[in-house]
Amino acid sequence: MTLAIFDLDNTLIADDSDYLWGQFLVDQGIVDRTIYEQINAQFYEDYKNGTLDMLAFLRFALKPLTEHPLDQLYVWREQFLAEIITPILLNAAKELVEKHRAQGDTLLVITATNRFITAPIVERYGIDNLIATTPELINGRYTGEIIGVPCFQSGKVTLLEEWLKQTDETLQGSYFYSDSFNDLPLLKLVDNPVAVDPDDKLRHFSETQEWKILSLRG
Numbered sequence: 001m002t003l004a005i006f007d008l009d010n011t012l013i014a015d016d017s018d019y020l021w022g023q024f025l026v027d028q029g030i031v032d033r034t035i036y037e038q039i040n041a042q043f044y045e046d047y048k049n050g051t052l053d054m055l056a057f058l059r060f061a062l063k064p065l066t067e068h069p070l071d072q073l074y075v076w077r078e079q080f081l082a083e084i085i086t087p088i089l090l091n092a093a094k095e096l097v098e099k100h101r102a103q104g105d106t107l108l109v110i111t112a113t114n115r116f117i118t119a120p121i122v123e124r125y126g127i128d129n130l131i132a133t134t135p136e137l138i139n140g141r142y143t144g145e146i147i148g149v150p151c152f153q154s155g156k157v158t159l160l161e162e163w164l165k166q167t168d169e170t171l172q173g174s175y176f177y178s179d180s181f182n183d184l185p186l187l188k189l190v191d192n193p194v195a196v197d198p199d200d201k202l203r204h205f206s207e208t209q210e211w212k213i214l215s216l217r218g
Contacts, residue, residue: 003169004100005186006127007178008111009116010198012097014088016215018061018113019044019123024080025064026126048199050182054112054150062135065116065142073142077120084120090205092216096177097125106169110160110186116142131159154185177214181205 009016022040025031039060046052064071100107108129109122115132122130133152137146149155164170174190176183181201187193195206195213208211 001121001171002100002103002107002173002175003108004097004170005108005110005174005176005190006097007176007180008121009113009184010179011177011216012093012109012125013085013121014090015042016047016113017085017117018082021080021117022061024076024084028076028079030068032077035091047182050201052182054151054152056146058133058146058150059144062114062142062144063145065135070140072133073116078118080117081120081124083095085124088218089124090216090218092218094125096216097127100175101126108163110151110152110156112156112182115144115149116166120155126208130164131156131163153182156183156186157189160186160189178202187211 006012008216009018011174019040022036026033026037026040043052043057043060077122097107106129107127108131109118109127110131111118112133115130115134118132119130127186131151133150134147136143136147149158173192175192175194175214176186177194177196178187179196179198179202181199184202184205193206195202197215197217198206200211203213
């Protein structure tokens, strides 16, 4: 069996779920629009520019999870999934996932976006394995801290290596599909790196390396 690894945001879905969750909180009046919207947008620009301070972003992004009980968070998340995420699921991405499944490959999503947001999205693609930034949950409340390292840039490699030690999987013949040059550490590690609707930096790098470039946007 071959390991087929997928990024989530702007790869399997047609936008960034972390950013969209923040905008959802703003639109629902759960957070202060005048402050939160501007900061959320700036962090997203930093991410696209490769200058994101991930720990600072996580302190910002996870804070709303600490301020509400789990039951209420789950209600908001279901609304977010129905109204915001379902319309940006990609049929071509589902077909790609099913192609690997039919080949008997092991399917894995690895994403910087936290597990609270991403776990139910990944379930919609029928993928059982998820490596994501994991918010700390104690006595039924999120603390605002994370468990382990952020699943971002080289952190994706670290967490993947830990996962490989816990499973019978290897990177022999492996694939990784991603849109972002932030994922270069992992793209360089697999046998079959694939740039999916890549940002300009990843497109340029992929062309110089003669990596496959793919669009799932139709």
